[in-house]
Amino acid sequence: MFRERPRIESWDGAAVTAIDIGGTKIELALAAPDGEILGRARLETRAQEGPGPALKRVAGAVGALHRQHAADRRIVALGAVCPGVVQPDRILLAPNLPGWEETDLAAQLQSATGIAAVAVTNDVRAGALAEARLGALRGCRSGLYVNLGTGIAAALVVDGRVAQGAHHAAGEIAYIRPPGTLGAWTVTGHPHLESSVGGNALAERAANVLGESLSTAQLFGRTDPVSAHLVHQALGALGTALVNLAVFADPDRVVIGGGFTASADVVLPVLDAYLRTGVPFPPEVVVGEFDRDASLHGAITLALDTLGPPDGGRLLDLCAEGAVR
Numbered sequence: 001m002f003r004e005r006p007r008i009e010s011w012d013g014a015a016v017t018a019i020d021i022g023g024t025k026i027e028l029a030l031a032a033p034d035g036e037i038l039g040r041a042r043l044e045t046r047a048q049e050g051p052g053p054a055l056k057r058v059a060g061a062v063g064a065l066h067r068q069h070a071a072d073r074r075i076v077a078l079g080a081v082c083p084g085v086v087q088p089d090r091i092l093l094a095p096n097l098p099g100w101e102e103t104d105l106a107a108q109l110q111s112a113t114g115i116a117a118v119a120v121t122n123d124v125r126a127g128a129l130a131e132a133r134l135g136a137l138r139g140c141r142s143g144l145y146v147n148l149g150t151g152i153a154a155a156l157v158v159d160g161r162v163a164q165g166a167h168h169a170a171g172e173i174a175y176i177r178p179p180g181t182l183g184a185w186t187v188t189g190h191p192h193l194e195s196s197v198g199g200n201a202l203a204e205r206a207a208n209v210l211g212e213s214l215s216t217a218q219l220f221g222r223t224d225p226v227s228a229h230l231v232h233q234a235l236g237a238l239g240t241a242l243v244n245l246a247v248f249a250d251p252d253r254v255v256i257g258g259g260f261t262a263s264a265d266v267v268l269p270v271l272d273a274y275l276r277t278g279v280p281f282p283p284e285v286v287v288g289e290f291d292r293d294a295s296l297h298g299a300i301t302l303a304l305d306t307l308g309p310p311d312g313g314r315l316l317d318l319c320a321e322g323a324v325r
Contacts, residue, residue, distance in 0.1 A: 015073040016306075017062050017115065018299035020123060021082035023047055023096030023150075026058060027293065030065045030075070031300045035134070039069030050099045051108060059112035077117040079303030080109055081126040081295050083151060085169045088120070093172070096151070119306045121164075124171060124257075126298025127290065128155030128162045131255050133301050135289035140252040144245060145288070146173075148238065148267070149216075149259030150199040152191070156249055174198070176241050193241060197234040199259055205230060220263035235267065239274030246279045257288040 020027040026043040041061045045054055084094025089104045106118045128145035137143040143157040154171040156163040163170045174194035195201055199216045206214045220231055260267050264287050276282045290297050
């Protein structure tokens with residue numbers, strides 16, 4: 001059972017905390033009710049230690065941010081995001097956070113920080129939330145936010161709301177099966193698309209073929225025939241997946257986020273060409289306004305939406321119902 005959302009008498013003197021948990025680092029922010037960031041911090045995740053030690057360090061960092069940047073304010077809500085399928089009471093399918101599956105993130109953060117209102121969601125849907133409310137998806141009746149990087153995922157925004165799905169797994173396009181791949185779903189699952197064109201997969205393929213260790217940005221910047229072929233294959237698979245998503249969702253706009261945006265001059269023209277030739281009503285393709293920290297801004301928005309304004313309405317209506325504890 002979920003706790004009733006707290007209500008506050010006034011936003012005066014209030015602040016919210018946002019936490020973006022990644023496989024290697026954790027970003028934190030303290031924000032005012034208007035979304036202004038008052039202070040930020042970064043920690044190593046050390047995911048292999050498990051969630052307990054990491055969340056203990058997070059609680060300490062939240063306290064330090066509060067003392068350093070907003071000692072005269074009270075923290076009234078917390079928004080936290082991380083990879084995987086983030087359900088209200090557990091995390092599933094999060095290979096970048098080994099040992100974190102089945103963690104009740106909201107309850108553990110409540111216990112560690114003492115903050116009563118905690119909202120949690122997936123990091124990519126949080127990025128879509130930021131873009132829908134404050135960024136490149138504002139005003140779109142239907143929009144897609146696509147994160148391209150180490151992980152491959154997407155989020156659908158319809159009339160300003162981010163779709164969650166029946167199991168909070170909407171947009172997990174890493175599991176799309178490219179043509180010719182067969183096999184049944186297993187308990188562990190296999191992210192076919194991500195394993196083919198995600199950042200780690202591309203780096204591994206480049207190392208095997210070229211004999212060099214390259215980042216995706218370095219690979220996208222190469223012009224030799226072998227590198228160009230690797231890039232062509234990867235963007236072809238992504239373009240095909242994006243066409244299928246756009247045919248289904250009929251978006252006004254497709255917003256690209258994640259590490260691949262560092263090579264937007266290479267990536268966007270290819271994806272745009274696929275959409276223009278493969279979709280009845282082609283959407284425009286743009287880089288997100290929050291190209292580096294969309295998830296953190298989404299976590300701020302999530303926290304603000306948790307409480308609603310003092311008049312009892314909703315400051316934002318983009319938080320998934322049932323994701324607040």
